[in-house]
Amino acid sequence: MLTFLHDAVWSWFLSFRLGSLETAGTRGDCLLHVTDSEEKAGEWKSVLLPREDLPPKKPGTVRLVLVSDTHERHAGILLPPCDAVLHSGDILASSRWAPQTHATDVLRDFGDWLRSTNCSARFVIAGNHDYWIEHLGREAVQELLGEGVQYLEFSSGSFSAQLDPSSEDTVDVSVFGAPVSAGKSPNRAFQHAEAVQQLESIQPNKSDILMTHGPLLTGSRKGLPAIAKVLERLQPSLHVCGHLHWRWGTIVPMSDYVPVKGVSINASIMRSLGKIQGQRPLNAPIVCDLRLEPKVGNTSDTCS
Numbered sequence: 001m002l003t004f005l006h007d008a009v010w011s012w013f014l015s016f017r018l019g020s021l022e023t024a025g026t027r028g029d030c031l032l033h034v035t036d037s038e039e040k041a042g043e044w045k046s047v048l049l050p051r052e053d054l055p056p057k058k059p060g061t062v063r064l065v066l067v068s069d070t071h072e073r074h075a076g077i078l079l080p081p082c083d084a085v086l087h088s089g090d091i092l093a094s095s096r097w098a099p100q101t102h103a104t105d106v107l108r109d110f111g112d113w114l115r116s117t118n119c120s121a122r123f124v125i126a127g128n129h130d131y132w133i134e135h136l137g138r139e140a141v142q143e144l145l146g147e148g149v150q151y152l153e154f155s156s157g158s159f160s161a162q163l164d165p166s167s168e169d170t171v172d173v174s175v176f177g178a179p180v181s182a183g184k185s186p187n188r189a190f191q192h193a194e195a196v197q198q199l200e201s202i203q204p205n206k207s208d209i210l211m212t213h214g215p216l217l218t219g220s221r222k223g224l225p226a227i228a229k230v231l232e233r234l235q236p237s238l239h240v241c242g243h244l245h246w247r248w249g250t251i252v253p254m255s256d257y258v259p260v261k262g263v264s265i266n267a268s269i270m271r272s273l274g275k276i277q278g279q280r281p282l283n284a285p286i287v288c289d290l291r292l293e294p295k296v297g298n299t300s301d302t303c304s
Helices: 002-018 100-115 131-136 138-145 193-200 225-234
Strands: 030-036 044-050 061-067 084-087 121-124 155-162 170-178 209-212 238-241 251-253 263-266 286-291
Touching: 084 170, 100 121, 100 131, 100 138, 121 155, 121 170, 131 138, 193 225, 209 225
Parallel strands: 030 286, 061 084, 084 121, 170 209, 209 238, 238 263
Antiparallel strands: 030 044, 061 286, 155 170, 251 263
């Protein structure tokens, strides 16, 4: 009886703070399309457009869908077909106040949601709200998310994608994920010194994409200098983050902070409506067409 009441109260609290659960596909009619400029190297542009107006990816690019900070309100978000989905943490709504059974149910449902997207690969990291992910451990979380989803916790993954639809040649894309962030809220998963030390102990090894929960903002109370150091070592073309909901859609040249040519993009889905109303999943998923150099590899199977 107590467990039932706990779950009921928690569900009511989430509905009040984050909005009610939505049926599949309720959101996703708009997308933020991010591309680099063909006219000027290193210059990026973004445009918010209806889903049906999203153009095909251009030859020489990998299409990535970027999302973060869904806070248990993922079900209503319809993601477009792509080469890979990258989710940068805060799958859960809050930390230790939620029952463990609630968290495991959400993680299973989250894995099912990701598998509903037509893509070759799906990568997930945790965030500071993901207390139960930190306490369940990497193997248990991977099992809950299920097949077709790669959970990265200070670890690497990869996928293969075609750069040119008319060719069988593929590019192998490497992804490194770390759930670190900084902040002063009660939600402190992966914000302790040991997590930062794990990030700093990464051996130099090139990676095409770096996923962290926290942003690249040195000198900010919510930025981590360790992220800048890892970016310099890995030299990725893309850094994906979340955590700061109000920075959704920002495209930051990494060269503003470190000698790296790529960009950092914030993909937070939640938007604040004020202290009383809380937040709602109003920000659009980001479609990033990332230009990469071709490298012959094995073609990956497309799953849907």
